[in-house]
Amino acid sequence: MYLGSVARRSLLLASAGLGLAGGMFSGLRTASAQSLAGAPPEVDQLAVRVVTDSFHHQLAPSGKFGDVAVQRSGIARSQGLPQTLRNEWGLSLHLESKRGGETRQVLADFGFTGNALIHNLDLLAIDPAALDAMLLTHGHYDHFGGMADFLAVHGKKLKADLPFYVGGEECFCVRESGPANAPSNFGVLDRGAIERAGIRVTVAERPALLADHGFTTGTISQVSFEKPAQPTRMKVGRQPDGLGCAPESLAAGKQSLTVVPDDFQHEQATCFIVKGKGLVVLTSCGHRGIVNSVRTALKVSGAAKLHAVVGGFHLMPMPDDYVRSTVAALKELDPDYLIPMHCSGTTFYESAKEQMPGRVLLSSTGTRFTFGA
Numbered sequence: 001m002y003l004g005s006v007a008r009r010s011l012l013l014a015s016a017g018l019g020l021a022g023g024m025f026s027g028l029r030t031a032s033a034q035s036l037a038g039a040p041p042e043v044d045q046l047a048v049r050v051v052t053d054s055f056h057h058q059l060a061p062s063g064k065f066g067d068v069a070v071q072r073s074g075i076a077r078s079q080g081l082p083q084t085l086r087n088e089w090g091l092s093l094h095l096e097s098k099r100g101g102e103t104r105q106v107l108a109d110f111g112f113t114g115n116a117l118i119h120n121l122d123l124l125a126i127d128p129a130a131l132d133a134m135l136l137t138h139g140h141y142d143h144f145g146g147m148a149d150f151l152a153v154h155g156k157k158l159k160a161d162l163p164f165y166v167g168g169e170e171c172f173c174v175r176e177s178g179p180a181n182a183p184s185n186f187g188v189l190d191r192g193a194i195e196r197a198g199i200r201v202t203v204a205e206r207p208a209l210l211a212d213h214g215f216t217t218g219t220i221s222q223v224s225f226e227k228p229a230q231p232t233r234m235k236v237g238r239q240p241d242g243l244g245c246a247p248e249s250l251a252a253g254k255q256s257l258t259v260v261p262d263d264f265q266h267e268q269a270t271c272f273i274v275k276g277k278g279l280v281v282l283t284s285c286g287h288r289g290i291v292n293s294v295r296t297a298l299k300v301s302g303a304a305k306l307h308a309v310v311g312g313f314h315l316m317p318m319p320d321d322y323v324r325s326t327v328a329a330l331k332e333l334d335p336d337y338l339i340p341m342h343c344s345g346t347t348f349y350e351s352a353k354e355q356m357p358g359r360v361l362l363s364s365t366g367t368r369f370t371f372g373a
Helices: 005-021 114-123 147-157 191-197 290-301 320-333 346-355
Strands: 030-032 045-052 063-065 068-071 076-078 081-083 092-099 102-108 133-135 163-166 174-177 200-203 208-210 214-216 232-235 259-261 270-274 278-283 306-312 337-341 368-371
Touching (some): 045 114, 045 270, 045 278, 092 114, 092 270, 147 191, 270 290, 290 306, 290 320, 320 346, 337 346
Parallel strands (some): 102 133, 133 163, 306 337
Antiparallel strands (some): 045 368, 068 368, 076 081, 092 102, 174 232, 214 270
16 A cells, blocks of 8 residues: 555544544535636736655756746755755645735645655745645545645644645545556545545536636546556445545446546646746646646637646656657647656656757756746
8 A cells, every 4th residue: 555654644543533433425525616717817927836756956056947937945954954855756736826916825736645745845934824725636646645644734724614626526536556456555535634624625627716816627638649547446436444435426437337447537737827928737647648638728728828838747657659749749739848747757858858949947846936937
């Protein structure tokens, strides 16, 4: 089971509590997200901080790279001692947008363990009490694994009725990986931790406003050559310990099944329109395809210009020709910048740098990218 030490203890304790209490499906406070009607809002500035990722490039330079301000994070001090950021497989991003005198802060995904997430938030001086929303891009453990511990430590500090955006009930399904005849547990989102923190599950199956400044794509359309990667399977239904997903809340074709290969119907991309620059698309993994994600965001927003594509593109396990086709398709979409992270892979990074010189920026745990600076 993919559970870090502290996260594993809290999840097991939560699961035990859920088993005793039962009926936790009815205990969660849920609401539908506010639909995106008409043109999305514009912001003056968007800053994307990488809270956790696989690499920390300690000596990479800060500075202005074209239109983007890049601030690197080096060694910090905590309690008088030098401290460095922690890296791990998984991703968490802190988004800060500004419009006039308004500021909004969103935490998108929670990385693999609470140990790294909580440590890095502290070193980066990100205050959970200032968050206006939280968001989960999809139901994989390397994106929600740190959430239970984060809520245990910081839940009482969060704003009352804080919205937690998800793309659908599939986020809550138990997942397994590996061969079907010898599956491995790939974790499950902890409903009990969410309920105890008092946050509001906000379901965004269709394009929806995000904290008044941004928007989510809702379900990402399959319009390119890309096909959903299927490294995991969903187990449909409530589990004896109270975890899992409600079959009646899934798509009709999945409700009567027991195990379903992931098609990531619940995955969503997070987007902002930066005034005078264009559309910024953030994908934590891009299982539905990074080109599909961008095209869906462009269609939903009506944006004429693609400014940046940021996040994990899930190309590390793909064949070289598939990666090259993805680079070519992205080049056609003509973004000003690509910022690959997490599961994008070195083949994509090198190929994109060659095909789109000057447009590919190096990412790193702790780095802050500011658009519209």
